[in-house]
Amino acid sequence: MSKLRFRISVSLDGFVAGPSQSVQQPLGIGGEQLHEWVVALEIWRRAHGKKDGEVNVSTAVVEQELANIGATIMGRNMFGGHPGPWSDTDPWNGWWGRNPPFHHPVFVLTHHAREPLMMEGGTSFTFVTDGIESALEQARRAAGGQDVALAGGARAAQQYLNAGLVDEMQLHLVPTLLGGGERLFDNVGDLHGLGLVETVAAPNVTHLKFASISE
């Protein structure tokens, strides 16, 4: 069966966003530090229509992360921080612009129903209101045999981790402190059989890959 592969950048003190998150500051105070390692990469810049950028050991990690992904699941805040309820005339289509970098179906966990959005470049956003298992089932179907990415945020991740539904977890550990914000592992406490299988040291980040291990 296709795997559910979760990946996220997290600070040394366990936050995936800094304090005082808002629509104006979606990553909270200092939260951009979590993504400096990736936005500097040539592979990331190319995917976002930009030139130049670095090639280093993180490049292969990102390549592997993007490979064989046929659909993505994300929480509502990651889609766009809109408080909802949606309306069909709502101009708000998330953070991601007209041509989002996914190029495959994206399933957004929300309590507010909304018609799917078809974007340029092959990305669609489908809004799922009946829970994480329904979203995973729809995403697996849409992925057509490929894997499903779980892109965050923290609350979506916590739900899938606690349900034991995550097959692979790639943490991008950024060696900085945020001092507050959204904690990745709040109310988790159990990795449900996921164990560390690979560590990659890279500039400004340590990549820690977890997968199901025999107990």
Next chain:
Amino acid sequence: MSKLRFRISVSLDGFVAGPSQSVQQPLGIGGEQLHEWVVALEIWRRAHGKKDGEVNVSTAVVEQELANIGATIMGRNMFGGHPGPWSDTDPWNGWWGRNPPFHHPVFVLTHHAREPLMMEGGTSFTFVTDGIESALEQARRAAGGQDVALAGGARAAQQYLNAGLVDEMQLHLVPTLLGGGERLFDNVGDLHGLGLVETVAAPNVTHLKFASISE
């Protein structure tokens, strides 16, 4: 000047001890998992008068950690979890037994004055009641040009980190969740110029070394 070198084992969710710490269970529920990587090592077992044990990439990390240390600073809980106040007739000499594994002067941060303890094998415990800077000054003097180890626990570490007095920080990141307990970086939020300088992947642990870096 001699360096203050902090080292501690920490869970993936940022705890240095599990929930429900007590004199009976000083590391809290599940906290022993944080030390499984080290107690399995031949170098650790030998230092504690035991035979056999593993040799792996963590061995060199532990060797470096022990090298050139002339004194150790620790918090009261790490000395022995005694609620205090001490008394000279108190039979309680901490967790460490008659021949503790330090073999050099140890300075214990406490609010309760007590006469120094001279143990077998060259370890002494001196109880410091006038704060972290005094303890560091006394430890540096006792270390005779060698470095000073800061052994924990979390509260002692937080005080030294917030004062910007830590020159080196070695985190032994254990890929497990404790779900609660004593958080290493509570109320810190700033590494005061410490940056990641070395990552070592080892069985059941990832060693992350931080040192002062030019900004």
